[in-house]
Amino acid sequence: MDATVTPAPRADEDVTAQEPDAPQEAAPGWCWGTRLLVAGTALWSVFLALHVLLVGRWWPWHVFEIVPPLALMAVPLLLLGLAPFAGPVRRWLSAVLVLLLLAGADAAGVGWPSSGAGSTRGTQVKVFAWSTDYWQMAAGDKEAFYAFLRRQDADVYLLHEYLNWNYTNPDEQKICTSPVLIDDSARLHAEFPGYRLLVQGELLTLTRLPVVAAPRQRVPATGDDWYWKGSKSQRTDIRVGRRTVSFYNVHLPIRFRPCDIRYGWGSFYRASHDQANWWLREHRRLRADLAGNSHPVVVAGDFNNAWMNRYGLGAGTRTQDPTGSLFPALSWPACEGSCSLPESWRLLPRMWRFDWLFTSQDLAVPSYRLGGGEDLSDHSAQKIRLIVPD
16 A cells, blocks of 8 residues: 655755644724714713803803703713613713713702701791782683782782783794783782882782882883883882891793794794893893892792893892702703693693892791692792891
8 A cells, every 4th residue: 555655844944833824803882872972971071161161141042941950961871771782882971971971960959958048037028929820811710810919918018920922823832912000909909918019010029018119111011012111120129127128029031932933044043132131121221230239139930931040130130049958959841731732741840940049148048949839820939048147
């Protein structure tokens, strides 16, 4: 039998066994989900930085200020919940999202509630501020409305939307046309004997404490100019103990109406520009009056702005937050009572705070609660107890 003879290797040949090349392990790549998470984190970082920089400094940004403050926490929390699936970048992505969460919480106003500055010795005053939903024009339940007001037993009432409104209904959608001046003074005097009644346009102040002065902005007498051109802040100087305190009843105009988009981008831009300028003019007017006022001040009302903690009023005032709450207070729903959106939208929770309280540094606020009146108005009421030091 023939034997196969393997030729011996030559001396100059490598005798090492030649193994076939082993397949190289591919470097780990980013799947589409990881790319989306990273892109979402980057976009949110840019939005948050712009929001902190532009709120109160550039009027077109007010369109983005419609974002609910709690969204600054909800978005990074959602992304943080998905970060473990980001594979090779999950650790640094989680670290970035934690920083975004903390920055968003600070911008949204999350923090330990203050106990109220100033002396706790002095005269206590009970204040009630509320947007009355066009003085119950739509609901028509005046008995429940006045019963709710009487139950507050406040020394000072700061009430807004003391007016009615005309509507037209093309295409079965309510569209505001013009404000209607009202006079319910006879009923008010009967319901609140011993109170002084002061009216300025749509703003109504009731007080059972002595009025020192009521500096009034001149209200135009032509047509409905009393609403469109009249001041949106009412000042009343009231004697509290041995001091005079200025109470400001505020209802600043709406800054942004999403429904204007149905008339086209040009009309939407012009309407947004006009509304923003109107709000800014009234805000500046209020700040100017406060800057020239030497009395302690209490400023409360509907500012139609969810970010007043970042706008401020100057003149040594500070924002007050409801006592006993770590998270930002909410006072306005996703869709108010006269909204033309479907009824199901009105079941959405309250996501914005439009109702704010500012006080001088020396006034103590031992109790401040935001709530009540939701069945009678689209706004929650502000119930305030403050102490004016002697």
